[in-house]
Amino acid sequence: MTAYGGRPDQARRDAITVEIGYALFSAAFAAAVLFGAVAGPALLFDLPDTLERVLIRLGLGMAPVLFAARVISVLTRFHQHTAQQTTQPSQPGRTNPDS
Structure with a gap:
């Protein structure tokens, strides 16, 4: 999937x-x-003030972590998938394209 100069x-x-x-x-x-x-x-809901603050801060802390983990996992999976496609031999069963 590369053109001239490896781009x-x-x-x-x-x-x-x-x-x-x-x-x-x-x-x-x-x-x-x-x-x-x-x-x-x-x-x-009308919850006690301490519980409200804890839940909001917990949500604000967990959401960016999940965001980063999801982006990293999707892009890593895509990179692994494309790496597998490019390492396959051009002719199945042959180790050298000139053979």
Whole structure:
């Protein structure tokens, strides 16, 4: 999937762009759901002040961690998938393309 000089061609750049977008949007969605699940009760119900602060701070602390973990896992999985595709021999069963 490389063109002249080892630079990625347009299809590879498009695949990378789509994968980065997917990683960011899915991570943002997962972080928002986690924040809503943890801090939501504190925002919706009349809870004691200490419990409200704990839940909101816990949600604010966990959401960025989940966001980063999701982005890293998606992009790592994509990198591993593309690395497997490029290391396969061009002709199955042969170790050298000139054989």
